[in-house]
Amino acid sequence: MAERSEEVKLLGMWASPFSRRVEIALTLKGVPYEFSEQDIANKSPLLLQSNPVHKKIPVLLHSGKPISESLVILEYIDDTWQNNPILPQDPYDRATARFWGRFVDEQIYVTAMKVVGKVGEEKDAAVEATRDLLKLLEKELVGKKFLGGERLGFVDIVATLVAFWLMRTEEVVGVKVVPVEMFPEIHRWVKNLLDVDVIKKCIPPEDEHLNYIRARMDRLKLKSV
Known part of the structure; x- marks a missing residue:
């Protein structure tokens, strides 16, 4: 091995x-x-x-x-590498995890990207559409420490996209897409993620990451002009 x-x-x-x-x-x-x-x-x-x-x-x-x-x-x-399994062992639970993984990438990510570079009503519509999808993730977290249950799993790893990319992007786009009053379960989950050493080790440094996001969004705005 x-x-x-x-x-x-x-x-x-x-x-x-x-x-x-x-x-x-x-x-x-x-x-x-x-x-x-x-x-x-x-x-x-x-x-x-x-x-x-x-x-x-x-x-x-x-x-x-x-x-x-x-x-x-x-x-x-x-x-x-079968130690520390990421996906559940039960076939139904594995299928469910795959479903939510694809949901994050194909629905939440694609919709949230539409917030970038939009203004006025178009931006508001993209924010609301993203929140509608996040409400489904919020519901899935009720009563759980992680999306995978009591331990970090496949869906949590995939959904770090929400925790450390989408939520950091809020500071740059100037809109709270994931406000704590609307998504308390997601915010609780993010705190749980930050208690995991592997997560802390593998996410980008926040200041450097925000500078990168700002620069990328500036480039996207220029292209849209």
Whole structure:
């Protein structure tokens, strides 16, 4: 098992929630890996060769074999290194976890991105649409320490996108998309996440991250003009 761990390389980007979730999983499993920072604006030959279909990070290289798409990578990690399981063992619970993982990426993330660069009524509509989706996540957290139950799991790792990207972006866009009075369960969950050493180790430094978000949003605004 140790030999296999030494052959792990992650092509990622420090500020990407999709890249960071893979780091969380590898760290949780205790898998040593090499991190290769990628310039998204100037993609490396290794990235293009490893993910010729989407040409995106993250890509996990294990024994030279590439695995793309963060949700797929998380399942691969869980299947390959079976200590500290991420996904539930019960088939129904595993299917449910996969459902919520896709919900975060395909619904919450896609809708929340529409808040960026919008103004007036369009921005208000995007905020409300995002909140409607987050209400479903809020309901799912009632009575639970984590989305995975009493311990950190697959959905929690995926949903760090909400906790440390969407909620940090609020400071930049100037709108409280996830106000505590509307989403007390989500805010309680974020505090629980911050008590987990692996999470604290694997999320971007807040000040540096906020500077990056501001710069990225400025670029997006320029493109929309």
